[in-house]
Amino acid sequence: MAKLKDVLAKKFPKLQEELKGLVKANAGKVISEVTVAQAYGGMRGVKAQICDTSTVSPDTGLIVRGIPLAEITDRCPEEMFWLLLTGELPDAESLKDLQADLAARSEVPAYVWDMLRAMPKDTHPMVMQSMGVVAMQGLSKFRKRYDEGMPKQEYWEACLEDSLDLLAKIPVLTAGAWRIRYEDGKLIPRDPSKDWSANFAHMMGVPDPSGHLADLFRLYLNLHADHESGNVSANLCHVCGSALSDPYYSVAAGLNGLAGPLHGLANQECLKFHETIYQRFNGVPTAEQLSKLAWDTLNSGRVIPGFGHAVLRCTDPRYTACHEFGIKVCPDEPLFKLADLMLQVIPGVLKEHGKAKNTNPNVDALSGVLMYAFGVKEPPFYTAIFGVSRAIGMCAQMIINRAIGTPITRPKSVTTEWIKQQVGA
Numbered sequence: 001m002a003k004l005k006d007v008l009a010k011k012f013p014k015l016q017e018e019l020k021g022l023v024k025a026n027a028g029k030v031i032s033e034v035t036v037a038q039a040y041g042g043m044r045g046v047k048a049q050i051c052d053t054s055t056v057s058p059d060t061g062l063i064v065r066g067i068p069l070a071e072i073t074d075r076c077p078e079e080m081f082w083l084l085l086t087g088e089l090p091d092a093e094s095l096k097d098l099q100a101d102l103a104a105r106s107e108v109p110a111y112v113w114d115m116l117r118a119m120p121k122d123t124h125p126m127v128m129q130s131m132g133v134v135a136m137q138g139l140s141k142f143r144k145r146y147d148e149g150m151p152k153q154e155y156w157e158a159c160l161e162d163s164l165d166l167l168a169k170i171p172v173l174t175a176g177a178w179r180i181r182y183e184d185g186k187l188i189p190r191d192p193s194k195d196w197s198a199n200f201a202h203m204m205g206v207p208d209p210s211g212h213l214a215d216l217f218r219l220y221l222n223l224h225a226d227h228e229s230g231n232v233s234a235n236l237c238h239v240c241g242s243a244l245s246d247p248y249y250s251v252a253a254g255l256n257g258l259a260g261p262l263h264g265l266a267n268q269e270c271l272k273f274h275e276t277i278y279q280r281f282n283g284v285p286t287a288e289q290l291s292k293l294a295w296d297t298l299n300s301g302r303v304i305p306g307f308g309h310a311v312l313r314c315t316d317p318r319y320t321a322c323h324e325f326g327i328k329v330c331p332d333e334p335l336f337k338l339a340d341l342m343l344q345v346i347p348g349v350l351k352e353h354g355k356a357k358n359t360n361p362n363v364d365a366l367s368g369v370l371m372y373a374f375g376v377k378e379p380p381f382y383t384a385i386f387g388v389s390r391a392i393g394m395c396a397q398m399i400i401n402r403a404i405g406t407p408i409t410r411p412k413s414v415t416t417e418w419i420k421q422q423v424g425a
């Protein structure tokens with residue numbers, strides 16, 4: 001049995017030494033160039049940030065510490081956290097120890113519930129989640145120790161402490177937000193016999209006689225944890241944390257980016273898209289009807305949610321894992337059938353349209369459909385579930401960044417006038 005902190009305490013000094021040597025020996029070597037199109041185009045493809053937890057290959061998708069995602073979809077989110085941080089999967093005893101540690105840290109302060117209850121009834125769940133996280137900033141051990149003069153070598157330990165606290169509390173906070181926003185407001189206490197994701201399902205209180213919702217959460221919260229560090233949520237957390245803002249501030253920054261419709265909110269948009277189609281056609285439309293509707297959407301200047309990706313050029317393996325789950329447990333659900341029709345029709349339409357570089361479905365194409373099938377019928381909540389999972393990756397990346405002394409992020413911006421002079425325009 002190993003304790004996560006002890007494993008990291010052994011690994012980090014070696015990593016620090018290795019990186020020091022690597023940078024010293026190769027400081028001037030060029031690893032990337034930036035074109036004018038990239039500078040104006042969201043820095044797509046510019047290699048200028050380090051992330052060792054995971055990498056996204058355009059052709060195969062997410063690879064976690066060298067392991068393709070498809071090989072670890074049966075693991076639980078706590079194992080994913082351990083893997084992201086250490087590069088290895090925990091043994092059964094070490095996993096139990098981490099789970100017990102999380103359980104002991106899970107209490108959310110009463111003032112947070114008061115704050116959530118005081119919000120207007122129509123507050124978006126992402127606002128509740130983000131504000132709930134940032135409202136707990138007063139608990140930050142990183143902040144307290146920094147104020148006491150903590151030396152740099154100890155940053156990662158304080159960051160780990162805060163991350164464990166935050167990861168323990170965020171499912172409780174988010175399930176509570178569900179209860180306040182969509183149910184009678186009465187909170188459901190944790191069940192000590194259940195693990196992190198099963199407890200999340202339990203505390204939401206959605207009836208789950210088949211156990212499929214708990215299984216779905218376990219899969220979903222595992223799949224969405226990390227996607228290297230260039231995506232909006234991880235990148236925002238990375239930048240915010242680089243100023244030594246503590247994990248509460250930094251994860252909240254990431255969650256605010258996740259709330260954008262081109263990123264994490266796409267799962268809400270996607271389910272709404274499915275619902276609209278289903279209502280309009282009073283069931284699953286024909287392929288021709290769906291194709292026409294997709295063209296109308298594109299011609300009116302809107303995107304088709306759940307398709308395309310900034311990096312991937314293949315079907316997202318996270319989509320594939322959700323699809324396999326759906327085939328197993330709810331193949332006859334009407335919205336699942338519609339999602340399958342979308343899979344057959346939309347890539348062809350996007351190809352003919354000729355703009356999207358990737359016409360395949362992404363992670364958000366199916367997750368809402370599955371949540372809906374098992375009783376979570378409020379699309380605005382889907383991104384908050386994503387947030388519970390993404391906090392895992394954001395925290396893992398932040399702990400490593402504090403361990404390797406990643407400095408404050410400060411790329412150089414240039415003016416359009418400078419670009420014109422540079423290219424001789």
Ligand code: HAX
Binds near residue numbers: 303356358
């Ligand atoms: N529907 C319509 N148009 C699309 C499209 C889609 N699904 N995907 C890409 N395009 C368009 C882009 O809007 C862009 O158009 P303009 O040239 O007019 O600006 C063009 O095709 C080229 O885009 P791209 O290079 O292929 O893709 P980007 O890197 O610019 O954007 C997005 C990637 C994910 C934002 C994009 O594919 C999109 O908007 N998809 C729909 C929203 C969505 O599903 N988002 C979730 C992505 C996964 C994720 O991060 N989840 O959290």
